[in-house]
Amino acid sequence: MGVFVSLITRAEDRPNIIFLFADDQAYDTLGCYGNPDVKTPNIDRIGQSGLIFDRHYNTTAICMASRANVMTGLLEYRTGCNFMHGPMAQSIWEHSYPKRLRSSGYRTAFGGKFGFAIVEDPRKGGSDNKYEHLPLTDFDFWVGGLGQTHYVTAKNKYLAPYAEHYPHSTRAYGAAGVDFISESVKADQPFCLTLFFKAPHRPTTPDPAFDHVYRETHFRKLPNYGREAGRHLAPQSKMGRQYPRFEEWGYHTEESYQSALRTYHQQIHAIDVAVGMLMQALENQGVADNTVIIYSSDNGFFNGSHGLGSKVLPYEEGARVPLMILDPRVPELLRGRRTSAVSGNIDITATIMDLAGLGHTHEMDGRSLMPMVRGKAKRVRDRLPLIQVWGTAGTLAMGVVTEQYKYIFWPYGEGMDPREELFDIQFDPYEMRNLAVMQENHPALQSMKSHYNEELNRWKKNAVPHNDYKPFGTIFDLALSWEEKKTALPKQFE
Template sequence: MYLTKILRLGVTIVTALYGSMVFGQNKADRPNIIYVLADDLGYADLGCFGQKKIETPHIDRMAKDGILLSNHYAGTTVCAPSRCALMTGLHTGHTDIRGNKANQPEGQYPISAETRTVAECLKEAGYKTALVGKWGLGYPGSEGDPLKKGFDHFYGYNCQRHAHTHYPDYLWENDMHIDIPENKNGKRKVHSHELLTNNALEFIRQNKEEAFFLYLSYVVPHAELAAPKEFMDQYKGKYQETPHPGGHYHKQDSPKAAYAAMVSMMDSDVGRIRSLIEKMGLAENTIIIFTSDNGPHLESGNDPDFFDSNGIYRGYKRDLYEGGIRSPFVAWWPGKIKAGTKSDHISAFWDFMPTACELAGVEAPEGLDGISYVPALLGQEQAEHDYLYWEFHEKAGKQAIRKGKWKALRLGAKKDKSADIQLFDLSLDPGEKQNVADQHPKLVKEMKHLFANSRTPVEAFPFGDQ
């Protein structure tokens, strides 16, 4: 084991030296990368994507000054497997993690030691790397612990269940359990979002002379629905409310106001991050990406229909209809990304690994499902996917494919591999209301073949194939 660690250290040093030779000592050749991930934010929960009831001026300004991608997709429709696709460059037919599988007493099923993450690739390229927020891809001390998957710094929630409260009595900092006495014994004084943002800002300050990668994996607006008073006051009394009585999540008398407050709070802090980058003179050497891990939830009294969180799209979290997996995407990189641009390039979470590697000027690992979307961001000719694939392991299993304008969906796939396929023409029917499978038998046959051949079995997440 000791020899293995020495060899890995040697590889890291050599790779970093090679990166220095290739890019020189001027870190401007390799941009800082800040990837901000919202938790359960709907496609249309931002003003720049059509939201009317929630104020998001900072992200809207980022879209105005950068680029908006209208055809971007999450890894899948729940947290852990979606984030695994983001970190590994693999879709959910190939990832280690394909569902929310718990570990007791804390954490989730881990990414394997052999699977490389984007953080590992960037660290080997000489980047300082940080995860601030929610992980969910390996319990503390496991092979999937963030400190073992390429992150120099970790602050936040290791466990998704722990993240079901925004007033935790502890968080993790690297491998240390950090108590939050203000929240002990049921007290709810310090919202974790504030702690996460402050930690992220400090990481940026401490690494302003380095090339850095910050994965800011926020926990809002995931349930519980709760926000500090200053943001609740912005919306309290504006809507007719049905109080949430509590249970697994904390009670909330004003769930609509709380959801809106959480989104605006996050927007405000994205603004703080951009402001710091600008004040430190890093703007032209920093790309900020903002998106969401899946569609809006229906928990803790949330009402996505009231906010029209999905716009024209059908479905919510745990659906593979567009509303469950299509994500808002905004990127800002002054001097590189042309202001006020939009792209309909079809992209997904597993594209981030090759994108980050291209930005860093290093080769992406072989065998990825992703395609770099750097050309689309820069207004250049962009390679396209033949198709995108998703699977979901709850609710009897679901599969989905997007191939050009066509969207195929199979429900009950875990139980019945011959289950009927629904087919939608998204160019004519973006809301997936008209199943046209009967009109396109050849296309349905092709989709059946793709469903059968787009995945490899994994023991930990059987899909009716073991």
């Protein structure tokens, strides 16, 4: 799927590439996505001068798996990588975009929370809390950290030199990126900078330099805010930590909600400042006109929607995130557009490969989004699978989303029936009407189940043999009862 040969092949035609990835940033948290309460002028500039993707999803909405997705262009059952499953095999990492770009002459950098381990044999385990399991030597410039990393700059080994001027890590990553850009221009090499910010991931630790930004702001609530707006959802969706975190993280009262949102958005504002540092560096170095900027997040965040906190679940606020691509080389008339076509995190690798003039060395799940950015196509895919194989057995789920509909299957059946959900995203963007219950014979239900079965068949055919992915071909099978398949459940979910 998605094999291409790019027209951009000469080294002198290849743009510089900056890929910026936030951690837990919801889709509605930017001015260019319609939020009137926030101050994100620099990130907004990316969208206002590029292409905004209004229906961009993480195929797995949790940090470890999502980072593996964007680095390789592969779905989770092909990376073999997530919490409760295990690390990535070195043989899979060899096809990642950082490896491919560096071998083709790009100068590469990584900063932030890498988030997954890479080992020769994933059956023997591995940990992103060990530097020997992180690919430091696969980059020319490294300011990445262990595990979840630290907001305190000085506590991150390779970022620590920036601590004096930038004691909070968010701006420190921006400063490191500025240095990398300068070094790359001096070296006269095309460059690819990848920054995976820790912000706004909990524990909430905002940069005090921006304490004033939202001190008096009263943040709005989305129409699906609160417990009442989640009563119609599958009971399985309430069996994980997302349900208690609605109260534990302070979304349940007006005062605590405003406090939580002020802190959350303050962390995103700091990312915006770091983005401004990078954009100014591009101007100062004279390379802004040949540098493509991609901005997204590893998963969304509920912030109280449906009476939930955190992420992971395949509802809109959990899985859908911002995506903007700014290519300054496209004609002016193609800038400042937005699209409702479905795209996924797996498409980012193919997009970066396309920009670098590289074809695929293996069969990726992702597809380049550059035909859309260049105005050559309205869409590059008609659907996308959504995967949830982490946490409790009750919250295991698989879904498929198209431009109009989303179908989710919850297989768990202990003390309850497995559930189906069908939402018309075009007319019900906040997922308040489960059409699978309201209209049992809804005309879209069978077609969405057909799409689902096609995606599941790909899972059965292509899942890696390690890290407990094969059993989910059975667990997510619509034709089998829970009693018939619960023995296939990997032991960590029992």
